Amino acid sequence: MTVELIELEGIGRLALGVAAGLGAIGATLALAFHGHRPAMLAAAAACISITVVGVAVIFGSPIAIRIGDVLGFSLIDVRYDALGGTFLVALGIVGTAASVYALGYHEAGRSRVDTLAYVIFLASLALVFGSASAFSFLFAWELMAISSAILVIGPKPGRTVVQAGYVYIAMTHLATAAIAIAFALWAAGAGSPDFAAFPAAAATLDGPTRDLVFLLLLVGFGTKAGMIPLHIWLPRAHPVAPSHVSALMSGVMIKAGIYGLIRFGIELLGAGPAWWALLVLAIGATSAILGVLYALAEHDLKRLLAFHSIENIGIILLGLGVALLGTTLDATPLVVVGLAAALFHTINHALFKGLLFLGAGAVQSATHTRDLNRLGGLARLMPLTALTFGIGAAAISGLPPLNGFASEWLTFQGLLSAGGATGLDPLARFAAYGAVGALALTAALAVACFVKATGMTFLALPRSPAAASALEVGHSMRAAMAALAIGCVAAGLGATPISAVLAGVARSLHVVGGDPVAAGALVPPPTIGTYQPLLVTAALVSSMIVILAVSRYRAMSARRAPTWTCGIAPEPVFEYTATSFSKLLRMYFERVLRPDREIIVELHAGTPFPRRVTYRSEVDHLIESRVYGPLHRASIALSVAVRRVQHGTLQLYLAYTVVTVVILLLVTRA
Amino acid sequence: MTMDAAAGTFLIAIVQVSLVLGCAPLLQGILRKVKARLQYRRGPSIWQPYRDLRKWWGKTPVESDSASVVTAAAPVVVLAAMVSAVLLLPIVSVRPPLDHAGDLLVVVGLLALARFAMALAALDAGSAFGGMGASREVAIASLVEPGVLLALAVAVAGAGTTDLAGIAAHGTLAGWSMFTPALLLAALAFGIVALAETGHEPVDNPDTHLELTMIHEGMLIEASGRRLAMLMYASQLKLVVVVGLFAAVFLPFGSASSAAPLAVAAGVVFASMKLLAAALCLGVLDAGMAKVRIMALPGLLGLSSLLALTALAAHLWLPA
Numbered sequence: 001m002t003v004e005l006i007e008l009e010g011i012g013r014l015a016l017g018v019a020a021g022l023g024a025i026g027a028t029l030a031l032a033f034h035g036h037r038p039a040m041l042a043a044a045a046a047c048i049s050i051t052v053v054g055v056a057v058i059f060g061s062p063i064a065i066r067i068g069d070v071l072g073f074s075l076i077d078v079r080y081d082a083l084g085g086t087f088l089v090a091l092g093i094v095g096t097a098a099s100v101y102a103l104g105y106h107e108a109g110r111s112r113v114d115t116l117a118y119v120i121f122l123a124s125l126a127l128v129f130g131s132a133s134a135f136s137f138l139f140a141w142e143l144m145a146i147s148s149a150i151l152v153i154g155p156k157p158g159r160t161v162v163q164a165g166y167v168y169i170a171m172t173h174l175a176t177a178a179i180a181i182a183f184a185l186w187a188a189g190a191g192s193p194d195f196a197a198f199p200a201a202a203a204t205l206d207g208p209t210r211d212l213v214f215l216l217l218l219v220g221f222g223t224k225a226g227m228i229p230l231h232i233w234l235p236r237a238h239p240v241a242p243s244h245v246s247a248l249m250s251g252v253m254i255k256a257g258i259y260g261l262i263r264f265g266i267e268l269l270g271a272g273p274a275w276w277a278l279l280v281l282a283i284g285a286t287s288a289i290l291g292v293l294y295a296l297a298e299h300d301l302k303r304l305l306a307f308h309s310i311e312n313i314g315i316i317l318l319g320l321g322v323a324l325l326g327t328t329l330d331a332t333p334l335v336v337v338g339l340a341a342a343l344f345h346t347i348n349h350a351l352f353k354g355l356l357f358l359g360a361g362a363v364q365s366a367t368h369t370r371d372l373n374r375l376g377g378l379a380r381l382m383p384l385t386a387l388t389f390g391i392g393a394a395a396i397s398g399l400p401p402l403n404g405f406a407s408e409w410l411t412f413q414g415l416l417s418a419g420g421a422t423g424l425d426p427l428a429r430f431a432a433y434g435a436v437g438a439l440a441l442t443a444a445l446a447v448a449c450f451v452k453a454t455g456m457t458f459l460a461l462p463r464s465p466a467a468a469s470a471l472e473v474g475h476s477m478r479a480a481m482a483a484l485a486i487g488c489v490a491a492g493l494g495a496t497p498i499s500a501v502l503a504g505v506a507r508s509l510h511v512v513g514g515d516p517v518a519a520g521a522l523v524p525p526p527t528i529g530t531y532q533p534l535l536v537t538a539a540l541v542s543s544m545i546v547i548l549a550v551s552r553y554r555a556m557s558a559r560r561a562p563t564w565t566c567g568i569a570p571e572p573v574f575e576y577t578a579t580s581f582s583k584l585l586r587m588y589f590e591r592v593l594r595p596d597r598e599i600i601v602e603l604h605a606g607t608p609f610p611r612r613v614t615y616r617s618e619v620d621h622l623i624e625s626r627v628y629g630p631l632h633r634a635s636i637a638l639s640v641a642v643r644r645v646q647h648g649t650l651q652l653y654l655a656y657t658v659v660t661v662v663i664l665l666l667v668t669r670a
Numbered sequence: 671m672t673m674d675a676a677a678g679t680f681l682i683a684i685v686q687v688s689l690v691l692g693c694a695p696l697l698q699g700i701l702r703k704v705k706a707r708l709q710y711r712r713g714p715s716i717w718q719p720y721r722d723l724r725k726w727w728g729k730t731p732v733e734s735d736s737a738s739v740v741t742a743a744a745p746v747v748v749l750a751a752m753v754s755a756v757l758l759l760p761i762v763s764v765r766p767p768l769d770h771a772g773d774l775l776v777v778v779g780l781l782a783l784a785r786f787a788m789a790l791a792a793l794d795a796g797s798a799f800g801g802m803g804a805s806r807e808v809a810i811a812s813l814v815e816p817g818v819l820l821a822l823a824v825a826v827a828g829a830g831t832t833d834l835a836g837i838a839a840h841g842t843l844a845g846w847s848m849f850t851p852a853l854l855l856a857a858l859a860f861g862i863v864a865l866a867e868t869g870h871e872p873v874d875n876p877d878t879h880l881e882l883t884m885i886h887e888g889m890l891i892e893a894s895g896r897r898l899a900m901l902m903y904a905s906q907l908k909l910v911v912v913v914g915l916f917a918a919v920f921l922p923f924g925s926a927s928s929a930a931p932l933a934v935a936a937g938v939v940f941a942s943m944k945l946l947a948a949a950l951c952l953g954v955l956d957a958g959m960a961k962v963r964i965m966a967l968p969g970l971l972g973l974s975s976l977l978a979l980t981a982l983a984a985h986l987w988l989p990a
Contacts, residue, residue: 376796379738386738390790399786400772400779409775412819416826419982426986433982436823437816437975444815447782448808451789455804460796461736529773529832536772536780539757543750551896558731558742563795563892570736576793576801584809588968 012056012063012080019049019126026119037103039115043122044099050126051092057085058505064132073193075139078130082505083267086343087129087252087259090350093487094251095122098244101358101480104473105244105365111155118245121147125248128256134183134193138176141256145172148253151245152237164236171223171233178220179260182213198268199510210269214276217265218283225257225313228287229623234310235294239302239370243361246302250309251354255346258316262339266323267509274428277324280317281431285438288314290592290623292445296452296585297593297619299372299578301360304453305353308396311442312349315411316342318435322414325432327511329423333526337414339506340499340525345407347498348491352395352404355484359389362477363457366470372453372578377462382472386458388485393450395488398443401537403488406495408443412436413527420528445585452581461572495533500524579617586619594620678929683757683767685934689941690756690914694906695719697949701909702877704953719906723899731895734795744791745893745900751784752907761914762937763926764838773832774822777915778815781867784904785811792889803888810866810873810885810967817863817974824856824981825919834918841922851988855981857920862974864916868909870952872962872970883961913948917941 026042029035057063057080064079080088102118124147127140149172153165187193190201205213219230226234234254238246265276291311298304319342326334362385363378364370379386395402418424418432462468472478491498503525563570586595600614645656699716706713733741755777757768789808792800826832828850829840841848866873869886878884884891886905893901918925924940926933962970 377736379740394783394786397782397786398779399783400776405779409779412775413832416823416832419823420827420830430983430986433820433823433827434979437820437979440815440819441812443782444808444812447786447789448812451786451793451804451808455790455793459736459738459740459790459794528826528830529775530770531773531776532771535768535770536754536758536776539754539768539771540750543753544746547746547749547753547900551900558733558737558895558897560735560737561732563734563736563797565797570734570796572796574798575796576798576805581801581805584805584964585812587965588809588813 047095054088221260281321284317708957820978
């Protein structure tokens with residue numbers, strides 16, 4: 001056993017070194033030789049090494065490295081353990097696919113700065129998941145924020161892109177500020193910025209301070225994760241970034257927020273009052289439902305996917321809520337099943353959302369549009385993109401036997417276990433049952449939304465000439481999408497061992513007893529039901545084989561004829577569009593979505609006959625109009641008020657200084 | 671002994687699967703007959719669904735010029751999902767034919783898989799009617815799903831497991847005492863959403879062919895020949911699956927708890943009676959109720975979720 005651990009550690013250290021070296025080579029290539037493709041190859045190889053590091057630390061012992069002392073503090077002070085390793089695996093897989101994809105996907109006008117920022121972005125993500133002290137963590141966190149902001153904005157941004165980038169930078173700094181304050185409050189008690197000293201310090205914090213630290217962590221990491229109501233940057237920033245970057249931002253970067261919540265909010269801060277858990281459950285349910293509802297109202301493919309990231313973060317938060325409920329009871333099974341569900345959904349979301357963003361990028365590069373109302377019919381023109389996107393869509397919709405179902409099943413198990421936990425307050429149990437309803441609503445709405453996204457993009461007749469003349473994308477892009485689609489199927493079929501490994505990761509955390517050997521042990525999370533993906537798949541596949549054998553494959557061959565459209569030749573305008581498909585749901589949920597529609601009828605001059613009818617429908621994003629709108633106006637009003645004291649005369653500023661000094665002297669004299 | 675046990679399990683599996691797969695069209699035939707008699711019509715024979723299936727099965731499908739592989743694949747996926755759901759449900763016995771494979775969440779997931787494939791196929795031909803049907807199906811399903819899972823959660827809370835075998839065994843052991851106020855409310859909640867899930871009044875009219883009112887039939891409008899036969903058979907199976915889920919969770923009485931021939935025979939009789947009762951109820955509702963306006967459905971189906979939440983509150987706060 002020990003020999004095995006040493007070997008794993010050796011492999012892990014070697015892979016870490018290789019990843020760092022390849023990253024440096026990639027950065028040099030990008031900067032010095034304007035080599036987009038070689039840099040991406042180096043990045044892909046580095047990401048494979050990162051995956052190896054992740055697997056090595058999940059099954060072996062942690063790896064710690066400390067370099068670059070500045071005034072006694074290390075900028076790079078990392079310690080990868082099983083939890084960090086889990087996120088490294090997600091980063092490694094999506095990063096490899098995104099980098100391979102980027103070999104063949106190059107947006108016009110993207111420069112060497114972008115390529116460099118991409119390599120730095122990957123490195124900063126790897127650092128975030130292992131940082132062992134507050135300084136190192138905040139350094140990596142800021143590096144991640146800035147490099148991704150550069151990628152979002154790009155070299156020649158238009159007006160909307162600049163606005164998106166501005167909102168992103170503002171929100172990400174709100175997050176950093178909240179985290180930094182939380183760390184400062186916490187480290188003051190610890191006397192050290194090392195995270196190793198944090199658990200002991202957390203025990204000495206008094207109640208209100210602990211609550212404040214938890215809320216600050218929730219705001220900081222929740223902003224990065226894109227939870228509602230701190231999500232407003234996400235649907236702006238993700239669609240304008242290049243698609244391989246969107247895949248990484250949505251698949252991995254927002255998970256840094258989840259990583260932070262698990263590491264600091266649950267593991268290091270320790271058990272808290274029940275309202276922490278209830279707050280997380282409420283935010284999770286709200287994010288899940290509102291995220292998918294806004295996605296339904298959307299007809300820009302990448303914005304739709306961005307809203308689904310908010311939905312999936314909500315589902316992950318439901319798992320974390322179960323774990324937090326477990327910590328209040330000191331109930332290990334509940335903590336383990338909740339954390340395993342959250343971690344599994346984190347990995348699964350990285351796989352299918354990465355895949356879907358890459359697919360959206362392929363559609364965009366083939367048709368030059370992301371508007372679902374102008375797409376259609378691509379299944380015959382881009383068969384592999386259609387097949388892989390369809391697999392991703394079925395996975396994110398939570399359909400068995402794919403991976404999305406497996407982690408949603410585990411989340412349901414966690415919520416139902418919490419509902420049945422007799423030690424909990426009945427109100428908390430009722431909240432867990434309420435979350436079951438919320439998750440069911442979310443899953444059904446996700447099916448609706450992905451029938452829309454897949455159907456409108458790939459099926460029926462093309463709705464624009466651009467969609468009619470689309471060509472399948474190149475080898476590297478197809479390979480990347482195929483790899484992630486295979487990942488979705490494999491994670492679905494291998495759900496039983498994977499959830500056992502993730503349960504081990506959960507058991508290795510301090511809050512559950514901190515048994516590092518537990519990470520490698522294959523003990524499944526404690527559930528109250530059975531799901532054997534291999535048996536269910538066997539039932540499905542053998543049924544299909546029997547059906548095909550009985551029908552002697554004749555069902556597959558058919559006579560072709562035009563679609564019956566009441567006697568006239570079928571045209572794309574007869575088809576349902578993304579807007580019309582979601583109309584019923586927009587109206588069912590009109591209290592939340594507040595749809596606003598405008599119908600313009602132009603008539604033939606002098607007749608009552610319409611020449612042209614234009615329909616436009618928009619939904620009102622309540623949180624933006626009701627919360628951020630007033631805040632924005634108030635901050636401008638405050639700025640205008642403050643401007644009055646800014647006269648620009650030197651004497652006045654000197655007077656301010658004198659007054660300040662006098663006030664300070666008076667205050668400190670006491 | 672273990673050989674005997676394995677043979678017994680196998681026997682029950684064969685009996686249940688052949689009962690369900692063989693009688694699903696008959697159930698629809700009986701339902702239609704009940705409805706017709708209540709409407710003072712003679713109605714077609716109860717064997718008519720078999721004749722329809724045979725007729726469609728013999729015809730070559732015609733597909734749209736714009737159809738992709740989805741049109742050909744969807745009927746196979748939909749039917750396979752329904753057959754798999756039948757394998758996971760305890761109908762004749764308290765144990766499902768495929769034991770230890772999946773719980774009630776998996777059954778609900780398989781229904782969603784079928785819905786996904788069906789709605790995509792409906793969009794494939796590019797007909798407005800297919801789009802209309804698919805759009806309505808997925809919208810109504812999203813109102814149904816919370817009610818289904820919350821109602822099932824009441825039974826899970828009582829039995830302490832999501833495995834249908836465990837829930838059915840818990841119910842048969844508890845006898846009359848299983849009917850707590852919470853469970854009765856949950857059964858009512860499940861009943862309401864089951865009407866929508868199986869496409870019956872007051873949500874959908876399974877016999878309509880007026881384009882503007884169709885939901886399920888709208889999705890089938892471009893299907894033909896052998897593919898139509900598969901999809902129609904799948905929807906007949908779906909009726910049995912939803913009724914079977916209801917029976918396994920809320921009325922597990924009479925299900926065979928051993929592989930003794932008498933127990934299995936009793937299980938078959940009880941299962942048939944439950945299915946017949948369901949066909950009778952649905953026939954009466956189909957004949958006696960008008961369709962609710964589609965914009966009023968959130969009220970009706972939301973009622974189901976609220977009832978189920980009330981049931982959960984009763985489970986948590988009422989003394990047992």
